[in-house]
Amino acid sequence: MSRTPRFAVVGHPNKGKSSVVATLAEDASVAIDDLPGTTTRARAFALTVGGEPLYELIDTPGFQRPRAVLEWLRGGERDASSRADRVRTFVDAHAHDARFHDECELLRPIIAGAGILYVVDGSVPYGVEYEPEMEILRWTGRPRMALINRIGAADHVAEWRRALDQYFSIVREFDAQRADFERKLDLLRAFAELDERAAPQLARAISVLTAERAQRHARAAQQIAELLIDAVTMSRSRRIEANETAELHREALQAELIEAVRSREQQARARVEAIFRQPSLTRQEAEQSLLEQDLFAERTFEVFGLSRLQLLAGAAAGGAAAGTGVDVLLGGASLLLGAGIGAVVGGLSALFGSDRLARMRVLGLPLGGHEARVGPIADRNFPWVVLMRAVVHAHLVAERNHARRDALIVARADLAHLADIVDRSTRADVDALLQKVRAAGGADADARQRLAAMVAGLLQAAASPGPAR
Secondary structure (H helix, E strand, O other): OOOOOEEEEEEOOOOOHHHHHHHHHOOOOOOOOOOOOOOOOOEEEEEEEOOEEEEEEEEOOOOOOHHHHHHHHHHOOOOHHHHHHHHHHHHHHOOOOHHHHHHHHHHHHHHOOOEEEEEEOOOOOOOHHHHHHHHHHHHHOOOEEEEEOOOOOOOOHHHHHHHHOOOOOEEEEOOOOOOOHHHHHHHHHHHHHHOOOOHHHHHHHHHHHHHHHHHHHHHHHHHHHHHHHHHHHOOEEEEEOOOOOOHHHHHHHHHHHHHHHHHHHHHHHHHHHHHOOOOOOOEOOOOOOHHHOOOOOHHHHHHHOOOHHHHHHHHHHHOOOOOOOOOOOOOOOEOOEOOOOOOOOOOOOOOOOOOOOOOEEEEEOOOOOEEEEEOOOOOOOHHHHHHHHHHHHHHHHHHOOOOOOOOEOOOHHHHHHHOOOOOHHHHHHHHHHHHHHHHHOOOOHHHHHHHHHHHHHHHHHHHOOOOOO
């Protein structure tokens, strides 16, 4: 049976080693802190797909006394062929020596066969104090790659690269906080070149990860489609007693419907976050995050809804009745980027006060009596607000590294590259399908599959934005 490739992530304290582990292992549980010494024990994090471990990242403490370790190693050196054994002897001899606890922790998985990912901070100047630890790693004889992870704003990458080239066969710049999926795969391909024995397993890991990513997007699209179906068919009702009028229930039913849709959106977000292994994602409950604006606020409709022009074009193409747009939208505003963003409108009056979104009806009951019902929400822009918020959220979660611990705050500038990703044909198709779903009060398997395919297309367009047709 092939052995799972293992990588020991090593370097100076506080240079981003744990961030690299979290990103490559897709594990948000990796402890990350600005304080040196957060990692005190070597700990393995396996990237597992379908129960199969593809590779392991070993988070290690930073070097503390590399110069003293190197002096010890050189003290008993015979020739280059004995250096790896000499490193092993050091670990055995100092296993219980507190002075070299961190060095033993980081070297132990290497002498056991792990490859080496050496992490440095390219925003600080290179110094000779790093050379003893790089020399120690060279003594191990293990395949090794250097990663320049620039944490700060300063740029000392060129001098680092000149020095690292002396010790490592491959040197890569790697932003552990922002590296995208392809960048992570590039690291695996590069390491496969270094270690022929691990190459077949790493090639399989790349294949499995690529397929898994496509499956995640398909599952996310399905969740968004289910959210959309529920949002456009949801209603709330209650029985009217003989001594009551329907108007007594209007405000309460509207509030129940609004809260039900809000809750369903949050449920869908949680499911999408779980799909992309981000179950602990911090939400920014603040005005500056557009995704955390209230779903029914005027600002939300301005940013995420279609413009009047797009709504009219969709109505003409799909045969729908025009003239049902929401008055709060500004003419000419493009998808995602409204012509202007106003203040958040609280309460129900902004969109529900004039009954444009959900009218109340009085229905007869089979056994006598009546009930008041609010919903489904009939406004043609409402599903687009729900859909595009969900697409933006899924796109950002899919691209978000597991090393990041900041809250997901979405500003208007973050959405610029997502503008106009819905072409005229897709608008018409989505509108027509949702009209049928709303009229039928639900969706059959075929409609669900078709809608999920449309959402998947939007997620793909969000990842590779281009002009709408």
